[in-house]
Amino acid sequence: MNRALYALLIAAAMLSGCVTINIYFPAAAAEKAADRIIDEVWQLKKEQGAKPEGKQP
Amino acid sequence: MCSLPERLRGVVLALTLAASAASQASLDLSFDRLQAPALTLEQVSVSLQSLDRGPARLRIAQARIAGRDLSDLRLDCAEFSLHPEMRCRGGVLRAHGHSPWQLDFSLTGAQRTLKARVQPPGSPPIDIEGALAGAHPHLRLNTRAADLVRLVALDPVLQKAVAAYTPAGRVDIDAQLSDFGAGRSMRIAARLDLQDARFSSADGLRAAEGLALGIEIRARADGARWNGELSADWHAGELLWDAVYLKGGGTALASRFALDSGQLTLSDGALDLAEVGRLSFFADWGRSAAGAPALRSARIDGQAFDLEALNGRFIAPLSAVHGWPALALSGRADMTLSVDAQGPETARLQLHGVALADAAGRWSLDRVDADLPWQREQPTAARAAVAGAHFGRIPLGPFELRAVLSPDRVSMEPVRIPVLDAGLRLNQLEFVQDDGRWRGDLSFDLEPVSMPALSEALGLPRMAGSFAASVPGVRWRDGVLALDGQMLIRVFDGYVAATGLKLVEPFGATPRVLADLQMRYIDLEALTDTVKFGRVTGRLDGDVTGLELLRWRPVAFDARIRSSEGDYPRVISQRAVQNITALGGPGAAAAIQRSFLGFFERFGYRRIGLSCVLRDGVCDMDGLDHKGGGFVLIEGGGVPALSVVGYNRRVDWPELLDRLSRVTGATPVVR
Amino acid sequence: MNALKRIALLAALVASAAWAQGNLEINTPAISQIKSGMQARHAQLAPHYASGAVGLGADGTVALRDASAVPLAQRQAVQGLVAQENADRAALYREIARANGHPEWEADIRNTFAQRWIERAQPGWYVQSGGQWSRK
Numbered sequence: 001m002n003r004a005l006y007a008l009l010i011a012a013a014m015l016s017g018c019v020t021i022n023i024y025f026p027a028a029a030a031e032k033a034a035d036r037i038i039d040e041v042w043q044l045k046k047e048q049g050a051k052p053e054g055k056q057p
Numbered sequence: 058m059c060s061l062p063e064r065l066r067g068v069v070l071a072l073t074l075a076a077s078a079a080s081q082a083s084l085d086l087s088f089d090r091l092q093a094p095a096l097t098l099e100q101v102s103v104s105l106q107s108l109d110r111g112p113a114r115l116r117i118a119q120a121r122i123a124g125r126d127l128s129d130l131r132l133d134c135a136e137f138s139l140h141p142e143m144r145c146r147g148g149v150l151r152a153h154g155h156s157p158w159q160l161d162f163s164l165t166g167a168q169r170t171l172k173a174r175v176q177p178p179g180s181p182p183i184d185i186e187g188a189l190a191g192a193h194p195h196l197r198l199n200t201r202a203a204d205l206v207r208l209v210a211l212d213p214v215l216q217k218a219v220a221a222y223t224p225a226g227r228v229d230i231d232a233q234l235s236d237f238g239a240g241r242s243m244r245i246a247a248r249l250d251l252q253d254a255r256f257s258s259a260d261g262l263r264a265a266e267g268l269a270l271g272i273e274i275r276a277r278a279d280g281a282r283w284n285g286e287l288s289a290d291w292h293a294g295e296l297l298w299d300a301v302y303l304k305g306g307g308t309a310l311a312s313r314f315a316l317d318s319g320q321l322t323l324s325d326g327a328l329d330l331a332e333v334g335r336l337s338f339f340a341d342w343g344r345s346a347a348g349a350p351a352l353r354s355a356r357i358d359g360q361a362f363d364l365e366a367l368n369g370r371f372i373a374p375l376s377a378v379h380g381w382p383a384l385a386l387s388g389r390a391d392m393t394l395s396v397d398a399q400g401p402e403t404a405r406l407q408l409h410g411v412a413l414a415d416a417a418g419r420w421s422l423d424r425v426d427a428d429l430p431w432q433r434e435q436p437t438a439a440r441a442a443v444a445g446a447h448f449g450r451i452p453l454g455p456f457e458l459r460a461v462l463s464p465d466r467v468s469m470e471p472v473r474i475p476v477l478d479a480g481l482r483l484n485q486l487e488f489v490q491d492d493g494r495w496r497g498d499l500s501f502d503l504e505p506v507s508m509p510a511l512s513e514a515l516g517l518p519r520m521a522g523s524f525a526a527s528v529p530g531v532r533w534r535d536g537v538l539a540l541d542g543q544m545l546i547r548v549f550d551g552y553v554a555a556t557g558l559k560l561v562e563p564f565g566a567t568p569r570v571l572a573d574l575q576m577r578y579i580d581l582e583a584l585t586d587t588v589k590f591g592r593v594t595g596r597l598d599g600d601v602t603g604l605e606l607l608r609w610r611p612v613a614f615d616a617r618i619r620s621s622e623g624d625y626p627r628v629i630s631q632r633a634v635q636n637i638t639a640l641g642g643p644g645a646a647a648a649i650q651r652s653f654l655g656f657f658e659r660f661g662y663r664r665i666g667l668s669c670v671l672r673d674g675v676c677d678m679d680g681l682d683h684k685g686g687g688f689v690l691i692e693g694g695g696v697p698a699l700s701v702v703g704y705n706r707r708v709d710w711p712e713l714l715d716r717l718s719r720v721t722g723a724t725p726v727v728r
Numbered sequence: 729m730n731a732l733k734r735i736a737l738l739a740a741l742v743a744s745a746a747w748a749q750g751n752l753e754i755n756t757p758a759i760s761q762i763k764s765g766m767q768a769r770h771a772q773l774a775p776h777y778a779s780g781a782v783g784l785g786a787d788g789t790v791a792l793r794d795a796s797a798v799p800l801a802q803r804q805a806v807q808g809l810v811a812q813e814n815a816d817r818a819a820l821y822r823e824i825a826r827a828n829g830h831p832e833w834e835a836d837i838r839n840t841f842a843q844r845w846i847e848r849a850q851p852g853w854y855v856q857s858g859g860q861w862s863r864k
Contacts, residue, residue, distance in 0.1 A: 025836045026752065033752035033824065034837075034844040037759075041766045042848070261795030261803065295800050302804045377808040380815055567758065567819040607758040607823075673827075674757055711757070 083107065097121040105137060113137030113145065120152075125213075129153040132160065142166070150175075164189075171196070180204055187234075195235035202227040205254060219256070226254025226268065243278040245285070254294070268294035268305065282317040300378040301371065307331025312338070319344045332366040334359055355396040362390045364411060383416035388425070405430045408441070422446045429462070436463040450515050451476060465490040477511060479504035479525075488533075497533035502526070505547065512587065520587040522580070524548050536562045549587075551578035551596070570606035575599070578621050590720065591633030595665070596621035611671060611710075619666040619681070627662050629691065629699075634660065636720040637690060637701055640713065661695025676708045756827045762820045769816075772809055782810060783854030783861055788821065788842035789814045793854055793861055817841075 038044070087102040100118035105111065117130040135147030142165035150158040162173035162185075169189035176182040180203060187196035205226040209216050232247035249272040257264035269292040276285025288311040296303045312326035326338040336359045345351035368386040376383055388411030394404045406429045414421035427441035439460045446453040454475025461468050469486040481503050488497040505523040512520040530541035540558035554575045561569040576599035585593045599618035604611065620627070666681035667690055680688035684702055691701040773790070776782040781797035782790050792810050795803045821841060825834040846855040854861050 025833055027836075027840065029752045030833075030837055030840040031844060033754045034841045035848070037754060037763060037820070037841075038844055038848050040763055041770055043767065043770065044848070257796055260792070261797070262792070262807075264796065264800055264803075266800050297795075297800050297803050300804065300807065302801065304801075374804050378804055378811060380808060380811040567762075567823065608761055610757055610761070612757055673753065674755065 083111075108139050110136050110138045127152045127155075167191070168194075177207060180207055193236060194238055194241075195233060196237075197231075197233045199231050201229045202252075203230060205251070222256040222258055222263065224254065224256040227252045228254070245274065245276045247274045248272070263298050265294060265296040268296070270294075270305075276314075282315065284313075284315050286313050287311070300375050302374055303370065319350070321350075330366075330370070332363060333370060334362040334367075351398065352396065353398050355394075357392075357394045359390070359392045361409075362392065364388050364390055385412070385414045385416050385421075387412045399433075401433065403430070403432045420446070420448045431462050431464075433464055436461050436466075438462075451511070452514065453481075476503065477506050477514060479506040494535065495533075496535075499528075499531040499533070501528050508548075508583075518587055518589060520549075521583050522548070522550055538563055548579070549583045550580035551576065553577075553579075567608055568606075570604070570609070572601075572604045574601040574604060576601075576618070585633060591636050592628075592630040593633045593665075594626050594628040595662075596623065596625055597665070598622075612674075614669075614671050616671070617666075617668040620664045627694070628659050629662050629665075630659055631657060634691070634699060634701060639720055640716050657697050660693065660697055660699040662691050662699070663694030664692045665690065666692075671710055674710050676710050676713055678703060678706050678708060752824060753827045754824055756823065758823045759820065759827060762816050762823060766813065766816050766820070769809060769813055773813060776806055776809070777850070777853045780852075780854050780863070781806060783856055784842075784845045784849055786842055786846075786856040786858070788838040788845065789817055791856070793856075 084105040085102070086104075087100070088098070089100060091098040091101055098117050098120050100116075102116045103113070105113045113134040115132040118128065120127045120130050129152060131151045132145075133149050133151075134145035136145070138144050142163050144163040146161055148160040148162070150160045156178040158178070159176040160173065162171065164171050168191035171185065171187050171189055173185040174182050175185065181201055183198060183200040183203070185196060185198050188194055189196070205224055205228050208228060209219060209224060229250040229252075230247070232245070235244045235246075237243045251268060251270040251272070254268040254270065255264070255266045271290045271292065273288045274285060276283050289309065291305040291308040294305045296305070307329065308331055309329045310327070312323045315322045315324070321342045323338065323340045326340070328336040328338065330336070336357055338355065338357045340355040341353045342350050343353045365387040367390075368384065372386065373383055389409045390411065391407040391409075392405065395402050406427070408425050408427040408429075411425040411427070412421070412423055413425060422443050423446055424444035425441055426444075427439070429439045429441070430437040431439075439462050440457060442455070442457045443453075444455050456472055456474040458472055459470040461470075467488045469483065471485070472483050473480040474483065475481075481501060483499070483501045485498060485500045487499075488495050490496075503524070503526040505525040508520040508522045508524055511524055512518060525547040527545045528540065529543075532539050532541060538560035540555065542556070544555040544558060546553045546555070554577075556573050556575075558572040559570070561571070576597065579597045579599070581593040581595045581597050584597075585591060597618055598621045599616065601614050601616045604614040604616075606612065664681055668679045670677040670679075678688070680690045680703055681692055682689040684700075687702040687704040688706070689700060690703050691699070693700040773782060776798065777784075779797040781792065781794055783793040785791045790810055790813050792807060795806065798806050821838040822831070822834050824837050825831050846857070849855050849864050851864050853864050855864055856862075
């Protein structure tokens with residue numbers, strides 16, 4: 001019982017410790033927003049902008 | 058180098074004697090070591106096949122000439138003769154690791170008159186003439202269109218120093234060395250003319266192109282000391298040095314100098330900058346305790362500098378590079394700076410009839426005469442008389458600023474600056490440096506300015522009443538201008554009080570303003586007359602909390618306006634009603650006109666109330682009360698009574714401003 | 729019990745993240761202003777991207793990487809353009825973070841933009857990665 005509890009605790013701590021920031025920052029949404037702004041600033045057409053969005057770095 | 062001919066004379070003499078004795082004989086001579094100041098030759102051998110027009114060969118295994126090491130040095134003369142003069146024709150000079158140089162020379166008479174022509178490979182010939190002996194020994198070196206790259210390569214130290222700048226160009230040299238030898242004072246006179254010279258750093262930010270530059274040096278040795286004059290005249294070309302870009306033509310430098318074992322003094326220096334003016338300078342370098350060159354003292358003076366030309370050539374380009382606002386500048390200035398080993402010691406800037414303005418026309422100082430002295434060790438008194446100024450469209454009258462300047466404090470004496478028919482009283486303006494950071498404190502009062510004069514100056518419709526403000530304390534800390542307490546502005550017979558006013562980076566890329574405003578007892582008649590909104594009689598209170606301006610435009614606030622408490626006439630004109638409804642969209646106004654209400658000019662009302670919460674470009678509106686699906690903006694009262702109800706709660710803020718400007722026929726100030 | 733709490737907390741975090749993955753607010757007046765300034769400047773910067781004088785930095789800025797591609801007399805002006813563009817870009821990242829109520833996102837937004845500018849750069853433009861410039 002105790003061991004299982006510890007394992008859970010450690011897992012939870014690690015998970016939250018490692019990924020909190022990444023989870024919290026909406027990377028995909030930020031990329032979308034960046035692409036929309038880049039389209040406007042560089043006056044690119046929508047078609048050009050749509051393709052690279054599918055790629056995940 | 059100076060005593061080289063003296064030492065060699067013995068050798069040459071011996072050769073001459075040998076030649077007269079047996080003119081057909083071949084001759085071989087060798088020396089283990091020949092030494093003169095700045096010259097060491099080891100294992101020297103001379104071999105002549107004939108003393109009269111035969112081939113000759115000179116070999117030197119190791120040579121050290123002026124700090125440069127050469128090995129396996131060979132001179133082959135196709136035709137060498139000793140009579141009537143020593144002459145080498147068709148000579149080729151070789152050294153290990155160097156391409157062969159062609160060399161012809163002759164040496165004649167008791168004065169050892171030398172005529173030589175040296176031609177390094179791929180370069181124009183260098184002519185050397187002179188007398189090596191006699192009362193006035195001299196040597197003159199002359200070459201035209203020499204390659205700067207090859208010239209620089211002659212000095213490894215110089216070559217290394219300038220390698221990163223890839224210099225190139227052609228240079229004419231005419232140099233004369235005279236009175237060398239023991240017991241004489243050597244003189245040097247040289248003229249260098251650079252043509253089409255250029256250089257560039259790897260990133261291209263330090264570069265020059267098409268440089269034409271004339272340099273003249275005259276110097277005389279006095280023991281270990283050299284005294285002389287140096288002048289440089291930059292005729293043409295362009296130069297970029299980081300943020301400074303200069304075009305040549307009319308830029309000249311001249312100075313006397315004295316060089317004495319690591320100590321350099323420049324005196325009677327003058328730098329002429331075309332159209333701008335002349336800087337005179339003096340500078341003295343010595344050696345620091347660690348042996349590095351260190352500036353001991355310097356003084357720079359500039360008289361009657363043309364600020365317009367200075368701005369065009371130096372100040373404006375520099376501000377552009379840094380993204381600072383451009384200035385328009387004209388008038389004259391005198392400047393002085395003196396520096397000692399610890400840094401700037403005293404400085405003084407005097408302005409004569411200077412006009413200074415923001416290039417975008419936002420403000421100007423029209424005629425400034427100022428004397429701004431500064432001393433490191435003690436405070437100084439500065440003054441600036443300004444004959445006129447304007448801020449926005451508001452003209453300011455003449456005023457004189459007096460301040461005490463010291464390295465870590467600038468404090469201004471109280472001053473009254475005339476503004477229209479009133480005055481702005483600066484009670485305190487002080488900047489103090491603390492831990493390397495400047496902080497400022499300011500307090501001022503604006504005497505009541507008549508609104509008719511102010512509105513006329515601003516190009517607004519004539520307004521009644523007066524405008525006054527009181528600002529007890531403003532602090533400047535780390536790019537934030539913050540108001541202590543409250544700023545009170547008297548306007549439209551009521552007042553506007555601002556609290557928590559903060560300007561964040563007002564001169565930065567994204568200036569922000571934060572404030573809370575309270576408006577009390579604003580006379581609506583005065584206000585509505587002013588903005589051509591249609592007359593409303595009554596009084597208004599308002600509160601704006603969390604006001605945030607970004608780049609001087611509102612991005613967020615929580616505003617609420619309502620009729621003031623108390624007893625006063627409350628009348629609204631039909632035009633004002635129409636305009637208020639028009640703010641809700643185009644349809645509603647037409648509806649009123651068509652209805653019977655169109656017969657009445659004026660209506661009574663009980664209360665007016667409106668709120669707008671601005672977030673994300675949308676104004677979320679509300680009124681006094683809810684009625685049906687809408688909100689009450691004006692609650693009717695008296696006869697004839699009229700209520701205005703709004704239905705459109707969420708209004709696009711830019712759209713609302715647009716409608717407001719259409720209604721009032723003027724751009725609202727908030728834009 | 730404690731573990732349960734942790735799990736609940738984690739679930740909440742994941743849930744909030746899922747919620748946050750919608751759209752970022754980029755339509756505030758401040759962002760529009762900065763954007764239109766950058767758009768106007770792009771016409772002046774584009775030839776310098778093409779010539780290689782200006783490149784896209786790894787940190788979401790632009791950099792004057794080879795001024796020699798520009799005539800000497802114009803190099804100062806390009807320096808000015810780069811300075812202004814970088815001021816606007818810094819303001820843009822800050823404003824997007826602020827508009828979404830998370831000023832602490834500024835660095836993440838800057839990084840995201842840095843990647844996207846580079847990804848979207850036209851062939852022939854210079855982009856920076858790991859301190860090195862390369863041509864797309």
